[in-house]
Amino acid sequence: MTTNCCSQANGEAPRAEVPAAANSETGRFGFLSAPMNRRSFLMCAMSVGASGSIPHFAESLPAMPLAETEQKQSDAQFAVEARFYDKLPNKKVKCKLCPRGCAVGDKERGYCGVRENRGGVYYTLVHSRVCAAHVDPVEKKPFFHYLPGSLAFSLATAGCNVNCKFCQNWDISQARPEQVSSQYVPPRRVAELALQYHCPTIAYTYSEPTVFSEFVMDAADAGHEAGIRSILVSNGYIQNESLRAVYSRMDAVKIDLKSFSESYYQKIVTGELKPVLDTLVALRKMGKWNEIVYLVVPTLNDSDAEFTGMASWIKANLGTDVPIHFTQFHPDYLLKNLPITPVSTLERARDIAVAEGLHYVYIGNVPGHPAENTYCPQCRRMLVQRTGFEIRQMLIRKGACPFCKQKIPGVWHA
């Protein structure tokens, strides 16, 4: 469980090893993932027959490498006209999906590498082009206040609109779609698979769902028709119009707030802080359930001032009830020269956020740490006990503390 990147801040990596039997109490989590080679993501669910039960699914895991199914960029089935762009003179286009706003010439692609201008028409090349799919505990996203103990049918396509130097899923996030093994999994099939594996949610995760927004929207619609909810794990780097179109279809959104400094966003993320803060505010106004992850990278975003600034901004703009997860960094990709985040640093971050008045402050990627648990902000009693992704005790009743009746924000039951 050693992951960092934008979408992987709590072990949210398709190739990460998940502790076996992480939720032995419920018996649902032990089969979830297997170690993977860098280029052999397992398309677990796709290999199972229609009647497959979860144990059957578990058995099928190692048998479905995708290496032979690599598909070329010209595959028409994946190319769908993009929904957020303007046409410009000389067959150029201007993408309006994320704040980068790429101006893309004919035959070229935007920064994310998954959108291509073909003769003045802009296409997403990753609609239904799934390069990673797993059944994960929702805690792995991480969502701690959203259907705890449930499974999320989790999927990704290639591509990302930033380039975090610590990304643990760079194999897929920093790749073009034709460079990774993928399968055609159209929206209805996504919903069917989620149903088949008893997942109440579809999670768009691992890489950056913003860049496959059209697929997210269509899969969310198909899921909702089938009674399956949708949850998004994103860097929040998205323009307002597309945000409204995509996030309005989501039932919960986790945003990676990677730092509270523009220079960090510029140097380490290759993005911007301001649009991400705008996204968080927009989410609050939309009334969507939202949790925040902050990956703490030693020496780069771990100062008291930065923790304090962020916590006070959250309190002022989002309120004290939004859960925030301080997660542990592990060296990877282009940032291998830094150590793993000391637990004491994570504890310092948590202490500062709590002192600022935030109610639900967690520590992530440190299984067994007491700050994985949920405590009542009123009576301080423990309400949800977790170890890694496993729920050991769940005491919240009807959305409230059973001891003092304090309302605990979240979506606790389906």
Add this chain to the structure above:
Amino acid sequence: MRNECSPSRRSFLSNCLAGAASLVAGGHALPLDAAELASSPTKAKVVVAHDALLRDAGGAVDSRCILNLLDHAMQGLLGADEPVRLWTKIVVPGQLVSVKVNTLGGRGISSNVQLVEAICERLQGAGIKAQQIVIWDRDSTELERAGFRVRTGGNQVQCFGTDHVGYEDELVSHGSVGSRISKILTQRCDVLINVPVLKDHDGAGVTIALKNMYGVIHNPNKYHPNGCDPYIADVNMLPEIRTKLRLTICDATSACYEGGPSFKPEFTWQHNALLVAQDSVALDTIGWQMIERKRAEKGLKTLDAEGRAPRYIATAADAAHRLGTNDPRRITLTEVRLA
């Protein structure tokens, strides 16, 4: 207009810029890689070879004429010598040679097939076996669209895209860049010959020799912000490129002065020229000047005035990169005009 490309056709050579007295190359016993040459204290040499009668009656580049033009260009670069022998200064028998073309622009504005065939002919003349030569770019389909025939296996010159073999799993990085490298470069290549096209680029300003190396890495889309600066310079610093690149032959038979890099017939002109150099930075400097001259002739603003001067060329020349020189005083420009 029919051209007669006999070996006896006269060529007129003129050296531009101060101190350009000699056409004879340094006389190295063994081929030097481009990085060694670029960092040497001697001046960089760029040859621009023109042939106004390069094309046949149908407007296509004539195979014999382009071979003749290539020979003259190489003589201008490496010294007056028998054409085939000149190439032994670039390659030695037994080496794997890869010819990196540029095929983004389709048939309209890609590396010319006849030119690449001429290069392959000379490589074979220098003792490289046909099957040890690979013509390549990112994608086989793009190669075909540009008029190349994809060929894999057999005793013939190979031609395929990186999609055929993939990229190395491991990242290599320099400065701002971290990328996976085409297996063609890492596994099928001892000597890299770069065959870019002379083109305008809407983001980078121009795309000539240095930028053509974006076709070597798996994630070029990540390196287009800020006019590709410093990314292009950093990509060219990657060891696999730096140590294997030995020669650039820029195709300016057709060139693009606006609206690039894709093919825009209205902004394309038949320049009927080749630019040859071992210093990619110097070649790009000269190529940029040529594009600016054409833009001025067409009444267009300079790239600088449009806010897209190719700053990456200066970065490639700076103390942190030293990939070559962009200082006109240190470039010997030799013009060869066939008549």
